[in-house]
Amino acid sequence: MSREIEFYFDFGSPNSYLAWTQLHGLAERCDASLRYRPISLGALFKATGNVSPMAVPIKGKYLIRDLLRCAAGLEVPLLVNPHFPLNTLPLMRMAQGIQLRQADDFLPFVTAMFTSIWVDGQNTADPEVLQPVLQQAGLDAVAIVALAQDSDIKAELKRQTDDAVARGVFGAPTFFVGEEMFWGHDRLNHVEDALRASADVQ
Amino acid sequence: MSREIEFYFDFGSPNSYLAWTQLHGLAERCDASLRYRPISLGALFKATGNVSPMAVPIKGKYLIRDLLRCAAGLEVPLLVNPHFPLNTLPLMRMAQGIQLRQADDFLPFVTAMFTSIWVDGQNTADPEVLQPVLQQAGLDAVAIVALAQDSDIKAELKRQTDDAVARGVFGAPTFFVGEEMFWGHDRLNHVEDALRASADVQ
Numbered sequence: 001m002s003r004e005i006e007f008y009f010d011f012g013s014p015n016s017y018l019a020w021t022q023l024h025g026l027a028e029r030c031d032a033s034l035r036y037r038p039i040s041l042g043a044l045f046k047a048t049g050n051v052s053p054m055a056v057p058i059k060g061k062y063l064i065r066d067l068l069r070c071a072a073g074l075e076v077p078l079l080v081n082p083h084f085p086l087n088t089l090p091l092m093r094m095a096q097g098i099q100l101r102q103a104d105d106f107l108p109f110v111t112a113m114f115t116s117i118w119v120d121g122q123n124t125a126d127p128e129v130l131q132p133v134l135q136q137a138g139l140d141a142v143a144i145v146a147l148a149q150d151s152d153i154k155a156e157l158k159r160q161t162d163d164a165v166a167r168g169v170f171g172a173p174t175f176f177v178g179e180e181m182f183w184g185h186d187r188l189n190h191v192e193d194a195l196r197a198s199a200d201v202q
Numbered sequence: 203m204s205r206e207i208e209f210y211f212d213f214g215s216p217n218s219y220l221a222w223t224q225l226h227g228l229a230e231r232c233d234a235s236l237r238y239r240p241i242s243l244g245a246l247f248k249a250t251g252n253v254s255p256m257a258v259p260i261k262g263k264y265l266i267r268d269l270l271r272c273a274a275g276l277e278v279p280l281l282v283n284p285h286f287p288l289n290t291l292p293l294m295r296m297a298q299g300i301q302l303r304q305a306d307d308f309l310p311f312v313t314a315m316f317t318s319i320w321v322d323g324q325n326t327a328d329p330e331v332l333q334p335v336l337q338q339a340g341l342d343a344v345a346i347v348a349l350a351q352d353s354d355i356k357a358e359l360k361r362q363t364d365d366a367v368a369r370g371v372f373g374a375p376t377f378f379v380g381e382e383m384f385w386g387h388d389r390l391n392h393v394e395d396a397l398r399a400s401a402d403v404q
Contacts, residue, residue, distance in 0.1 A: 048260045056252045059372045069392055170261045186388055190271055
């Protein structure tokens with residue numbers, strides 16, 4: 001039995017970004033594979049009755065300080081995006097479409113999105129900003145932008161998001177090791193524990 | 203300048219309990235004093251527009267699993283209280299009153315409350331349960347229960363809770379090191395970093 005980490009994410013979530021900076025290293029350390037599961041966080045919130053942790057102003061203000069402290073602790077760059085919250089639904093559709101139809105471009109696309117939004121602070125949800133970001137990453141901007149308009153892909157992202165809700169997902173990032181669920185970049189230690197425990201069992 | 207950790211808490215918060223199990227050791231390691239700041243979490247939620255993290259059912263279900271994993275990781279006992287959520291307002295008034303008027307009883311009272319609620323799973327908010335819990339802790343149950351009816355103490359807890367909101371507190375546990383705020387038992391590593399950084403500066 002191979003070990004796998006499932007990673008539910010949305011590019012608009014700074015906590016998903018922080019987790020992403022750690023996940024490939026974690027997977028390698030634990031000899032696990034990593035399965036990206038794009039979802040629409042907005043649709044997830046609507047379906048579960050959950051709200052963005054940033055929705056309560058007094059909490060949002062603190063969470064930004066906390067994010068910066070966590071990034072500093074992890075020694076990764078983080079710039080709180082001045083355009084936050086971004087409407088990332090089209091970008092998540094693109095991620096879904098690329099994963100299905102042009103898998104070799106998936107990791108370069110993910111890297112370009114997380115980096116442009118959470119390191120460079122760009123408004124990548126704006127098509128005029130998106131296009132040069134894609135080109136700089138060596139990706140075919142026209143083909144990728146078209147994916148966000150494809151009704152099959154729209155339906156697939158919706159299906160993936162509905163499936164996530166059915167599994168108990170209420171926010172991002174969320175990880176699964178088998179059917180055990182973990183929420184938040186600050187629970188990757190528990191993800192690692194679960195992977196090591198599953199290795200002991202085998 | 204002496205170093206201090208301020209600890210905003212409510213007995214009804216399992217995350218406050220988890221933090222409390224770690225705080226005295228942390229304070230000792232860092233040569234810091236610990237200032238308990240009782241608040242009413244219910245009043246705090248009302249004032250800030252925040253809600254209990256347990257309020258969203260799909261999230262609450264996960265958070266219970268997460269609490270148990272965190273307790274296991276810390277190697278401390280935790281029994282998810284079957285009477286949760288408890289109406290802890292009278293208990294927090296007692297804490298406030300004891301702190302002001304019979305300070306020697308404060309730590310025994312805090313220990314009795316956190317332990318009866320989160321280790322023994324008792325419905326300590328019920329006066330009939332509370333009385334023997336206080337007696338077993340060697341405390342004067344009649345005097346303590348009377349504190350919750352004292353209008354000065356009621357007003358003081360309200361004032362303390364209002365002050366917390368004014369400082370940016372939106373949940374429990376919350377810690378301050380100087381004016382730097384930290385939220386959640388899982389940020390005690392940041393509290394420790396802040397204490398050590400302040401020691402370096404001195």
